[in-house]
Amino acid sequence: HIGKPDLSLKEVDKEFCKGFIAFLKTCTFNDGKKTLSCTTCRIFVNRFGSALAKAVREGLIEHNPFTLLEAKEKPQKLVADREFLTIEEVKKVMNTPCRYEIVKKAFLFSCFTGLRYSDMKALNWSEIHSAADGKTEYIDHIQIKTKDRVTIPLSEEAKRWMPERIEDVDNIFHQLTITHTTVEVVLKEWMEAAGIQKHITYHCSRHTTATLAISAGADISSVKEVLGHSSVTSTEVYAKVNLEKKIEAVSLFDGVFL
Secondary structure: OOOOOOOOHHHOOHHHHHHHHHHHHHOEEOOOOEEOOHHHHHHHHHHHHHHHHHHHHOOOOOOOHHHHOOHHHOOOOOOOOOOOOOHHHHHHHHOOOOOOHHHHHHHHHHHHHOOOHHHHHHOEHHHEEEOOOOOOEEEEEEOOOOOOEEEEEEOHHHHHOOOOOOOOOOEOOOOOOOOHHHHHHHHHHHHHHOOOOOOOOOOHHHHHHHHHHHHOOOOHHHHHHHHOOOOHHHHHHHHHHHHHHHHHHHHHHOOOOO
């Protein structure tokens, strides 16, 4: 509520936009107990900016006042800490029992394919094909999130974690009947049992795929295709994470030989 029910579009200027952002940052809900997250603020700001851009295209206003704001004046995108498992940690969880064996299989399968939770759940046996060499099998799948097709070769390690095929059942992980929330709880228990101190969610399997592949020497463009990223910019984040881990590892030598 801005106290101006008859505010005209032409009155929306730079100061109004700054005030809107300030309002979002202080806005509360749930009886004042919660504030909007940075991501939610960014979504509202982007939608408002898009609406003003459309108004410009339709000749309703001359300029989009949001373009007058500096980047630092807009809600900033937070760089998430992309947790992943190292090779040694993957070995640890492999050797640790999990309350739901199907959760263990699904998570490790995603670690070796890079599939999101939604795509792992939707994956069918009919989407597994044989390559021209007659030996290699690959996934040919339309991603749930992006609707883009992704082609992922199946390594022997990935195949090892696939459930046994059941006649007349096309869905591969059909036995995973618990909710996503319960899956995350089971994962937390499993990681703790394996001695993993990191905050590992199901999506970390995807981060694991990327960082392990880049660590092994895979080029960015190949990893981009496996993950189904539309832009290599998204994939480069993992190369940066990997470099930071390499620097961290190399720096362990500092002072040892003095």
